[in-house]
Amino acid sequence: MNTYSRILRLLPPYKVQFALAFVCMVGFALSNGAMAYLIGPVMKFLFSNETTAAGITIIPFGLYTVPKDKMLVGIPLAIMVVAVVKGLSSYGQSFFMGYVGQGVVRDIRKRLYEHILSLPVNYFTTNPTGVLISRLTNDVNLLQTTTSEAISTILKQSLTIVVLAVVIISLDWKLALAASIALPLSVYPMRKLGKRMKKVSTHTQVSMGTMTTLLHEAIAGIRIVKAFCMEGYESARFQVENERYTHNQLRTIKIRSISSPLMETFGAVGFAVTIWFAAYRISHGTLKPETFISFFASVIMFYQPIKALNGVNLNIQQGLAAATRIFDILDKATEVEKKEGVLSVDDVADSVEFKGVSFKYGGTWVLKDIDLAVKKGEVLAIVGSSGAGKTTFVNLIPRFYDVAEGAVLIDGKDIRDLTLKSLRSQIAIVSQQVILFNDTVKKNIAYGDIERSDTEIISAAKAANAHDFISRLPNGYDTLIGEGGVRLSGGERQRLSIARAIFKNAPILILDEATSSLDTESEHEVQKAITNLMEGRTTFVIAHRLSTVRNADRIIVLAGGGIREMGRHEELMSHDGEYSRLYAMQFSG
Numbered sequence: 001m002n003t004y005s006r007i008l009r010l011l012p013p014y015k016v017q018f019a020l021a022f023v024c025m026v027g028f029a030l031s032n033g034a035m036a037y038l039i040g041p042v043m044k045f046l047f048s049n050e051t052t053a054a055g056i057t058i059i060p061f062g063l064y065t066v067p068k069d070k071m072l073v074g075i076p077l078a079i080m081v082v083a084v085v086k087g088l089s090s091y092g093q094s095f096f097m098g099y100v101g102q103g104v105v106r107d108i109r110k111r112l113y114e115h116i117l118s119l120p121v122n123y124f125t126t127n128p129t130g131v132l133i134s135r136l137t138n139d140v141n142l143l144q145t146t147t148s149e150a151i152s153t154i155l156k157q158s159l160t161i162v163v164l165a166v167v168i169i170s171l172d173w174k175l176a177l178a179a180s181i182a183l184p185l186s187v188y189p190m191r192k193l194g195k196r197m198k199k200v201s202t203h204t205q206v207s208m209g210t211m212t213t214l215l216h217e218a219i220a221g222i223r224i225v226k227a228f229c230m231e232g233y234e235s236a237r238f239q240v241e242n243e244r245y246t247h248n249q250l251r252t253i254k255i256r257s258i259s260s261p262l263m264e265t266f267g268a269v270g271f272a273v274t275i276w277f278a279a280y281r282i283s284h285g286t287l288k289p290e291t292f293i294s295f296f297a298s299v300i301m302f303y304q305p306i307k308a309l310n311g312v313n314l315n316i317q318q319g320l321a322a323a324t325r326i327f328d329i330l331d332k333a334t335e336v337e338k339k340e341g342v343l344s345v346d347d348v349a350d351s352v353e354f355k356g357v358s359f360k361y362g363g364t365w366v367l368k369d370i371d372l373a374v375k376k377g378e379v380l381a382i383v384g385s386s387g388a389g390k391t392t393f394v395n396l397i398p399r400f401y402d403v404a405e406g407a408v409l410i411d412g413k414d415i416r417d418l419t420l421k422s423l424r425s426q427i428a429i430v431s432q433q434v435i436l437f438n439d440t441v442k443k444n445i446a447y448g449d450i451e452r453s454d455t456e457i458i459s460a461a462k463a464a465n466a467h468d469f470i471s472r473l474p475n476g477y478d479t480l481i482g483e484g485g486v487r488l489s490g491g492e493r494q495r496l497s498i499a500r501a502i503f504k505n506a507p508i509l510i511l512d513e514a515t516s517s518l519d520t521e522s523e524h525e526v527q528k529a530i531t532n533l534m535e536g537r538t539t540f541v542i543a544h545r546l547s548t549v550r551n552a553d554r555i556i557v558l559a560g561g562g563i564r565e566m567g568r569h570e571e572l573m574s575h576d577g578e579y580s581r582l583y584a585m586q587f588s589g
Contacts, residue, residue, distance in 0.1 A: 003323050004316075007143070010108060014100040021100065022155065024092030029159035031086035032301060033167045037294060038079060097152035105144040112136055112326060118334040121400040130213025135325055138208050142201075142322035150319060153312040157305035164302040171295045172287065178277040179270050179299050190313055193259050198317035200251045205322060207245035214238050220484075256314055263307045274299060335399070335420055344422040348507040348538050349411050351375050352397065356406030359392060366392050368561040370406070374554075376507075379539045381549035383582060384558035390542045393558065394510045397540070398427045428501035430533070432513035434493045436485035441470050442477040444485075445499045457503065464499035464529040466492070498529045509537040513544060546583050555579065 011018055116132060124132075168176045218225055218234045225234055274296070281287035357370040366389040374380045382390045395401050396408050399415055407414045415423055436444050443450055445457050457477065461467040469492050473479040485493040501509065511530065543549045550569045557565040557578045564578045572579035 003320050003327060006327060007104075007319075007323055010104045011100065013107070014103050017096045017099050017103075021093045021096035021152065024089045024096065025152075025156040025159050027085055027089035028093060028156055029163040031082045031089060032160050033163035033298075034082045035079075035086065035301075037167050037298070038075070038082065093152060093156055101144050101152075105140055108143065108326065109136065109140045112140065112329060115330055115332075115334065119329075119332055120335050121395070123332060128209075128213040128216075130211070130216040131209035132329075133216065134205070134209035134212040135329060138212075139205055139322040139325050142205070143319050143326060150312050150316045153308055157308045157312075160305045161302065161309075164298050164305075168295060168298045168302060171291055171298065174281075175274060175278060175287070175292075175295055179274040179302075189259075189262055193255055193262075194313045194317045197252065197255050197314045198321050200248055200255065201318040201321040202324075204245060204248040204252065205325060207241055207248055211238065211241045211245060214241060252318075259314060270303070271299070342419065343413060343417050345410055345413065345418050345426055346422075348376050348426065351409075351411065352508065352538055353409040353412075354396075354406070355409055357396065357403050357408060358405035359389075359396065359401060360404050365561055367558075370563060372556065372563065372566075374538055374540070376538055377536060378554065379534060379541060379552045381541045381543060381552035381555040382558060383543065383546060383549065383555060383579065384564075385582070388558040389561065390558055391512060394512060394540050394542060397508065397510065398424050398429070426506050427508045427510065428504045428506040428533075428537075429510045429512070430494075430497050430501050430530070431511075434485065434490075434497045436481060436488075436493060436496060438480065438483045440475075440478050440480055441473065441496065444481065444496055445477075445503050447500055448504060452503075460499045460503035463502045463532045464495045465532075466495040466499050466529070469495075495529055498533055502529075502533050507537055509534060509539040511539065511541045511543075513542055546579075546586055557582075 113136060116136070165176075168179065214234070214237055218238070225231060278287060278292045278295070282289060282292065351373045353373040354370045357367060358365065359367045370393070382393055384390055392401065396403055397415070399420060402416065407416070409415070410418070410423075410426070437447070442454070442457055445460055446452055454477070458467060461470055461477075470477055470479075479487075481487050481496075485496065488496070511534075541549055541552060549555055552569070554566060555569060555572055556563050557572070559578055565572055565575065567575075573583065
């Protein structure tokens with residue numbers, strides 16, 4: 001009920017369309033009841049007539065007698081009017097509820113996407129990309145069934161049931177009791193099947209998320225898959241999940257398949273009791289045949305919306321399962337909700353300082369009691385063995401992770417007191433894993449401020465030693481580079497990422513293994529670009545290739561969660577400590 005109430009709270013922006021849809025539903029229900037009520041008079045009109053002394057053929061109609069020539073015009077006209085009203089009402093409610101449903105789905109898809117983008121980085125380390133994509137596509141589409149079709153069907157069929165119930169009771173309340181004898185029997189199966197449908201639907205959506213993840217991984221890593229001849233392995237992994245998904249879908253089909261005949265069986269029980277009771281009363285003269293005809297038509301029409309409600313109940317359970325998964329993401333705290341300050345920072349005037357900083361993943365401490373101040377314009381190199389916490393150390397600066405203890409300060413201000421936008425606008429990052437988008441070269445360089453001039457973009461590309469190869473591309477700066485920059489070489493991709501950092505012109509620069517995956521020639525070009533990029537900036541450099549940090553102003557060696565050594569290259573080499581050991585291991589032989 002909480003999930004459904006949250007879905008209903010998405011409707012207010014569309015209250016006008018919803019109100020119009022409701023009016024159309026009322027019209028549909030009333031016209032449906034009128035159509036059922038007219039069946040009796042039509043039968044009487046066709047098969048019963050009397051003639052007065054004046055020779056006028058009349059039709060007994062309740063307490064009145066109506067000339068047959070007037071009935072000949074009136075009844076067909078009434079049927080046509082009711083049919084037109086019913087048709088227009090059905091169209092109106094379908095259109096307006098469809099509008100509401102599409103609007104709600106559009107809003108929640110937008111809200112979900114924005115929320116996913118605002119989640120902290122550590123959320124994405126524990127949730128596969130394919131699962132998130134499945135939530136945003138498959139689950140949202142299933143939710144549409146609940147918001148438009150389900151709500152529409154519930155309201156329309158419920159109103160129809162109410163109107164037909166009034167007609168049935170007004171015709172003969174005793175027969176109405178007999179006809180409704182099977183209704184209580186159908187409640188339990190409806191609830192039971194609904195619960196099973198929700199459970200199966202949840203498993204189905206999980207399988208879809210896993211399949212999407214496998215698909216994303218295989219396509220993104222297609223070169224590795226082919227290089228290791230693992231097409232069969234990946235296909236087998238996918239097929240296992242595909243079989244699981246199919247199995248769950250078959251369970252869904254089974255539930256739907258049993259639902260319809262079950263409801264028809266209960267309906268048949270009600271019909272049988274009604275016919276027996278009606279035959280008994282007609283034979284005893286307490287029920288008129290034309291009344292029974294109208295009643296029988298109304299009962300037949302009455303069971304149709306009940307059957308429809310049973311079917312929509314299964315759709316609702318699917319939608320609720322999807323909604324639960326969607327709201328599960330929306331309930332996750334965003335970066336802003338965790339803690340965002342109100343202060344702004346426009347530059348680094350003095351230093352970036354780590355003051356008693358400690359950080360842990362789960363229950364494991366990665367960094368402990370780090371004290372360090374990096375002056376404006378200083379180049380700090382961070383080295384250490386794999387797993388020493390180098391990347392974690394720099395990730396604390398843009399608040400990809402928050403410290404467990406202590407504080408990171410910029411010019412004496414705790415970065416948690418700064419707005420995330422102003423903080424991150426002061427930081428440029430170039431990493432080993434280059435992230436480029438399936439867009440033009442120009443927009444990749446200007447990512448973050450695409451309104452700036454072409455002159456500035458070209459200037460940044462020249463500073464990154466990228467202008468020459470960009471000029472040779474088919475459409476120059478307007479060339480689409482493919483997903484992840486697949487149409488470029490590794491060195492070209494890296495230089496584009498450096499051009500992007502130069503274009504941002506941020507006072508703090510983080511270089512995370514920016515040249516480790518490049519060949520010698522590419523590294524030479526990229527290193528020149530990095531030298532241009534570092535000029536005048538407070539720079540944090542992570543490097544496994546210790547030869548690239550020999551000219552750093554300071555080098556810190558991380559080990560055991562703390563700073564084991566600190567100094568310039570020559571100083572650290574003379575100490576014969578951890579740094580010299582790492583250096584000797586790299587260059588031995």
